[in-house]
Amino acid sequence: MDVPVASPTERFADSAAPRDAVSWLMHELAVATSRYDVAVSAQLAVSATDFLALKYVLMSEEPLGPARLGQLLGMTSGAATTLVDRLERAGHLERRPHPSDRRRKVLAVTASTHERILEELHPVASAVDEFASSFPPAELRVLRRFLTGTLHIHRSAEPSGGPLTRDHGYTED
Numbered sequence: 439m440d441v442p443v444a445s446p447t448e449r450f451a452d453s454a455a456p457r458d459a460v461s462w463l464m465h466e467l468a469v470a471t472s473r474y475d476v477a478v479s480a481q482l483a484v485s486a487t488d489f490l491a492l493k494y495v496l497m498s499e500e501p502l503g504p505a506r507l508g509q510l511l512g513m514t515s516g517a518a519t520t521l522v523d524r525l526e527r528a529g530h531l532e533r534r535p536h537p538s539d540r541r542r543k544v545l546a547v548t549a550s551t552h553e554r555i556l557e558e559l560h561p562v563a564s565a566v567d568e569f570a571s572s573f574p575p576a577e578l579r580v581l582r583r584f585l586t587g588t589l590h591i592h593r594s595a596e597p598s599g600g601p602l603t604r605d606h607g608y609t610e611d
Contacts, residue, residue: 464588472486481558482530492530495546504519530551532546
């Protein structure tokens with residue numbers, strides 16, 4: 439007989455304050471998103487790390503060069519160069535002139551790869567949008583505020599050992 443196993447969030451929620459359960463749900467969402475990303479990376483015939491690199495390039499607010507991409511991925515500059523070279527050879531990335539510093543290059547996802555990523559992410563994005571449409575506008579504003587704040591917290595967080603440094607495999611830009 440199959441016994442349903444409660445998720446970590448469900449087990450934790452029974453004994454925790456509701457706000458603690460939200461934190462656990464966020465971690466569970468991150469794991470589910472990672473699992474989906476691994477499946478998408480397989481569809482694109484790249485590694486999960488390569489797909490994460492493509493997502494960083496797509497989502498970055500500022501143009502990324504190979505060194506900065508390596509920092510974000512926790513790679514040495516040599517490993518980042520190898521990754522960028524591999525993605526460039528596969529037709530997923532291009533090196534372009536930096537918009538304000540002609541000595542530097544920035545990375546861009548090719549149009550065909552960008553389109554392919556959107557195709558792969560579309561089913562989940564559509565399902566989330568459809569689910570969100572079931573909420574009244576006032577609740578959606580609260581949800582957006584919560585997610586924006588949570589995103590800010592995650593972007594500004596540092597591991598318990600302090601800022602990420604060269605000693606942890608990161609390099610200066």
